[in-house]
Amino acid sequence: MRKHLRRFAAAASAASLLALGALTQLPVATAAAEPLSQGRPVTTSSTEFTWSTGANAVDGDPGTRWSSAAADNQWIRVDLGSVQAIDRVVLDWEGAYASGFRIEVSHDASTWSTIYSTTTGTGGDQDLDVDGSGRYLRLWVTQRATQWGVSLWELQVLGAGGVGQPGDTTLLSYGKAGTASSSQDDGTCWQCSPDKAFDLDPASRWAVDPDTGWVDEGWIAVDLGAAAQLSSVVLQWDPAFATTFDIEVSDDGSTWRSVHTTTGGTGFRQTIPLDAEGRHVRVHMRDRSGPYGYSLWEFQVYGTGGAPTAPPAEPADPDFADLDLVWSDEFDGAAGSPANAARWTIDPGLPQNNEQQVYTPSGNGFHDGQGNFVLEARREDRDGRQFTSHRMNTSGTFNTQYGRFEARVKVPEGRGLWPAFWMMGSDFLEGRPWPYNGEIDIMEFIGQDPTRAHSTLHAPAYNGAGGYGGGYSLPDGSKISDGFHTWAAEWDSEGIQFSLDGRDVFYADRDTVESTRGPWVYDHDFYMILNLAVGGDWPGPPDATTPFPSRMLVDYVRVYQ
Known part of the structure; x- marks a missing residue:
C-alpha cells in the first residue's frame, strides 16, 4: 500500500494483535520489532484440509490455522519479499505440535541456514529469540508430538527490516x-x-x-x-x-x-x-x-x-494525506470549443493495436458547454478508414513524476469502443520506444463489457496482453457506462494505488513487480492521455449494434502533489 496507509496498517495491525494477545495470551511484537510475515506468500509441504492452508498461519487471525499431513518432516515456508534481518519467531501451536523442529533462513529458497533447533518443543505459545537474515524463513518439523500432523494458529516473523537495501549504505x-x-x-x-x-x-x-x-x-x-x-x-x-x-x-x-x-x-x-x-x-x-x-x-x-558517483536525485514521495492541486482542467469552455491549447496537445496518434479509427485534429473533440469535454467516435470515412475519433495529451504542457492523477469520466457502451485515461513515459518523446518508456493505464474500458474496467502497467518485461494489472466492477455489479465515475492513481516510488470512486481496486507494489514480473520503470516523468479508440485487438471491431456517434465525456482531470 501507499506509505501513509502502510504506516496506518502497521499501527492498526499491532493494535489488533495487542487486543488479541490480551484475550488469548499470544506473544506479540514489541515496538522495536517489525512484523515481517503477515500476509506474505506461504508454501507448505502438505495441507490436511482445504480450509487449513499455510496462508492461515500468517493472516493475523488466531482463529484460523495451518495443519499438515500426519507425518514427520513437514514444513511451512514464508516469503518475506526481500532479505530481512530476523530477531524473533513467535509460534502459536494448536494441540498437534512439534517436539522437534528447526527454523531455517535462505536468500534464494535453495540454500538454507539453521538459526534455531530443538528436540524438546513444548507446544503452546513459543516466543523464540533468533539471529539471522534471509528472504525466506522455513519451519521444518523433525518430530511430531502427537499421532496427528502439526498445526499452527500463527507463525510470526519479527525483525528490524531490510538488510542491504538501497539507502542502508x-x-x-x-x-x-x-x-x-x-x-x-x-x-x-x-x-x-x-x-x-x-x-x-x-x-x-x-x-x-x-x-x-x-x-x-x-x-x-x-x-x-x-x-x-x-x-x-x-x-x-x-x-x-x-x-x-x-x-x-x-x-x-x-x-x-x-x-x-x-x-x-x-x-x-x-x-x-x-x-x-x-x-x-x-x-x-x-x-x-x-x-x-x-x-x-x-x-x-x-x-x-569505493569511489561512488551520486545518482541524480529523485523527487520526494508525496504525502497522500496532505496534497495540493497543481494542475487541472475543469472543461468549462464554451459549447463547441476545442481543448485548451495551454493544457492539451492534440494527438494524431497512430492506429496501434489494429485500431480502426482516425484521430482528427478537430471536430471530434469539443466542450459541450455543460462542464464536460467530449471525445466523439463517429462512423465516417477518413483517410481510408471508416471511423473517426479524438485523442489528446499533456506532452507539450505538463510532464511530471509522482502524485495523484484523477479524472471523472462517463464511458460509452458498445461493441468495439475502447475509451482510456492513461499515461506515457515522457522519454517516449525523445525517441525511446514503447514499452521501454513505461505506460500507466489508469482506466481502460471495453464497450461490450459494461460492468468492468481495467488498470494496468506496461514495461519491457510485461506488456500488451501480459501487462501487470487487474479488472474490477462496481460493488453492486451495475454498468459502469450508466454514469460518471472517478478514476485515480496515487503514484510514488513504492507503487501505484488505483481506485474507482474512492474505492481501491488494484495496487501495483514495486517490490512485488520486481520480484515476480520484471523491472519497475516508472521513476521518471510521464504525461497524461485521453482517447476513445474504435476497434483493436482487445475489444475487436464494432458491429451493427455499436451506437455512432458515441461519446466519452470528461468532467475534469486533476493532478495533486
Missing part, C-alpha cells in the same frame, strides 16, 4: 565502468553493453552476444574505482537468468575470490547480503535457466568506500 556501482564475457548489439537488443547494468535505468540492460555467449559460462564485472567494503548486491534479471552463479570480488580485476555461491537462482530481483572487501565485483554465471544466454537489467553494488 551507498550505491557504489552507478555510472562505473563495466566489462563482460560478451555483449549483444542488434535489432533484438540494441546496445546491450555492460554499462547498461550500472546506469540505474531499469529499461536498459546488458545481454550476452547470441552468436558467442549462449553458453553456460558467462560473466559481468564492475570496477568500483577504489577498494570498498561491500554490504550487498542487487540483481534485476531479465528472463534469461542464471540458476547457478557466484558473486566474486577482486582487488586488481585479475585474481577473483568467491564470496557468495548459489545453485538455486530464481531470476527477477535478487538481493544478496555480503560481508566482503574488494574493488572489483563480478557475477560469474555457470548455469542458464533456459536455452538463451544471460541478461541483467540492473547490477547494483552497495557498501562503503
Whole structure:
C-alpha cells in the first residue's frame, strides 16, 4: 500500500494483535520489532484440509490455522519479499505440535541456514529469540508430538527490516565502468553493453552476444574505482537468468575470490547480503535457466568506500494525506470549443493495436458547454478508414513524476469502443520506444463489457496482453457506462494505488513487480492521455449494434502533489 496507509496498517495491525494477545495470551511484537510475515506468500509441504492452508498461519487471525499431513518432516515456508534481518519467531501451536523442529533462513529458497533447533518443543505459545537474515524463513518439523500432523494458529516473523537495501549504505556501482564475457548489439537488443547494468535505468540492460555467449559460462564485472567494503548486491534479471552463479570480488580485476555461491537462482530481483572487501565485483554465471544466454537489467553494488558517483536525485514521495492541486482542467469552455491549447496537445496518434479509427485534429473533440469535454467516435470515412475519433495529451504542457492523477469520466457502451485515461513515459518523446518508456493505464474500458474496467502497467518485461494489472466492477455489479465515475492513481516510488470512486481496486507494489514480473520503470516523468479508440485487438471491431456517434465525456482531470 501507499506509505501513509502502510504506516496506518502497521499501527492498526499491532493494535489488533495487542487486543488479541490480551484475550488469548499470544506473544506479540514489541515496538522495536517489525512484523515481517503477515500476509506474505506461504508454501507448505502438505495441507490436511482445504480450509487449513499455510496462508492461515500468517493472516493475523488466531482463529484460523495451518495443519499438515500426519507425518514427520513437514514444513511451512514464508516469503518475506526481500532479505530481512530476523530477531524473533513467535509460534502459536494448536494441540498437534512439534517436539522437534528447526527454523531455517535462505536468500534464494535453495540454500538454507539453521538459526534455531530443538528436540524438546513444548507446544503452546513459543516466543523464540533468533539471529539471522534471509528472504525466506522455513519451519521444518523433525518430530511430531502427537499421532496427528502439526498445526499452527500463527507463525510470526519479527525483525528490524531490510538488510542491504538501497539507502542502508551507498550505491557504489552507478555510472562505473563495466566489462563482460560478451555483449549483444542488434535489432533484438540494441546496445546491450555492460554499462547498461550500472546506469540505474531499469529499461536498459546488458545481454550476452547470441552468436558467442549462449553458453553456460558467462560473466559481468564492475570496477568500483577504489577498494570498498561491500554490504550487498542487487540483481534485476531479465528472463534469461542464471540458476547457478557466484558473486566474486577482486582487488586488481585479475585474481577473483568467491564470496557468495548459489545453485538455486530464481531470476527477477535478487538481493544478496555480503560481508566482503574488494574493488572489483563480478557475477560469474555457470548455469542458464533456459536455452538463451544471460541478461541483467540492473547490477547494483552497495557498501562503503569505493569511489561512488551520486545518482541524480529523485523527487520526494508525496504525502497522500496532505496534497495540493497543481494542475487541472475543469472543461468549462464554451459549447463547441476545442481543448485548451495551454493544457492539451492534440494527438494524431497512430492506429496501434489494429485500431480502426482516425484521430482528427478537430471536430471530434469539443466542450459541450455543460462542464464536460467530449471525445466523439463517429462512423465516417477518413483517410481510408471508416471511423473517426479524438485523442489528446499533456506532452507539450505538463510532464511530471509522482502524485495523484484523477479524472471523472462517463464511458460509452458498445461493441468495439475502447475509451482510456492513461499515461506515457515522457522519454517516449525523445525517441525511446514503447514499452521501454513505461505506460500507466489508469482506466481502460471495453464497450461490450459494461460492468468492468481495467488498470494496468506496461514495461519491457510485461506488456500488451501480459501487462501487470487487474479488472474490477462496481460493488453492486451495475454498468459502469450508466454514469460518471472517478478514476485515480496515487503514484510514488513504492507503487501505484488505483481506485474507482474512492474505492481501491488494484495496487501495483514495486517490490512485488520486481520480484515476480520484471523491472519497475516508472521513476521518471510521464504525461497524461485521453482517447476513445474504435476497434483493436482487445475489444475487436464494432458491429451493427455499436451506437455512432458515441461519446466519452470528461468532467475534469486533476493532478495533486
